[in-house]
Amino acid sequence: MKTYMANEQTVQRNWYIVDAKDIALGRVAAQVASVLRGKNKPEFTPHCDCGDYVIVINSDHAVLTGKKMEQKYHRYHTGYMSGLKEIQYKKLMAEKSDEALYLAVKGMMPKNSLGRRMLKKLRVYKGAEHPHVAQQAQELKLVEKKYN
Numbered sequence: 001m002k003t004y005m006a007n008e009q010t011v012q013r014n015w016y017i018v019d020a021k022d023i024a025l026g027r028v029a030a031q032v033a034s035v036l037r038g039k040n041k042p043e044f045t046p047h048c049d050c051g052d053y054v055i056v057i058n059s060d061h062a063v064l065t066g067k068k069m070e071q072k073y074h075r076y077h078t079g080y081m082s083g084l085k086e087i088q089y090k091k092l093m094a095e096k097s098d099e100a101l102y103l104a105v106k107g108m109m110p111k112n113s114l115g116r117r118m119l120k121k122l123r124v125y126k127g128a129e130h131p132h133v134a135q136q137a138q139e140l141k142l143v144e145k146k147y148n
Contacts, residue, residue, distance in 0.1 A: 006045040011038070013121075015053045015137035017130075020101065021061040022147055028062060029104035031142050036109065036118045049114060053121045055137055060097040060126045063147045064089060074103065098124040 016035060020028045034040060038050035064072070069090040077084050092100045101124050109115035123132065 004043060006043040006048050006050045008049055011043070011048070011050040013052050015055065015132065015135040016140040017055045017057065017137040018140050018142060019058050019128075020056055021058040023062060023142065024065055024147060025062045025101060025104055028056065028142065029101060029108055031140075032056060032122065033105050033108035035140065036105070036121055047114070049117050051118050051121060053135070053137075054123070054140070055130050055132055056101060056122070056124045057128050057130055058126075059101045059124050060093070062093075062097065062101060064093065065147065069093065074100070098126050 018028065018032060032054050035054055036051040038044050038048075038052070040052075041050060044050060070088070072089040073086040074089065074092055075084065075086045089100065102122065105122060106119055109119055123130065
């Protein structure tokens with residue numbers, strides 16, 4: 001019996017839209033990362049980019065459970081001497097909630113050139129509007145636990 005190996009020319013890509021309203025940030029990120037990798041498809045191949053495009057809307061309404069808003073920090077380095085910066089998630093979610101969700105998904109992707117290529121298929125928006133109406137995205141039902 002032959003083993004099927006997908007390649008990037010034969011993969012059919014779909015567009016999905018995810019509403020992150022009142023859902024935990026990590027739950028949204030985990031399921032979006034799975035779709036970006038292509039793990040929801042039967043022809044999933046680990047060394048090939050066979051994932052779909054994902055649009056996430058309402059990222060400003062995503063929630064962090066427990067005391068993560070006050071206790072969790074996003075840390076990054078500017079590249080200069082003593083350039084370690086940190087920002088509290090309360091401020092990050094208030095100002096750049098789309099970047100917070102993007103960073104959560106980025107942390108769940110492979111740390112190589114394949115992961116960077118897969119991450120380019122992610123679009124995150126703060127509000128309910130997005131400019132990708134022409135792609136006719138299907139709604140992706142998340143295995144969710146709503147908060148609020």
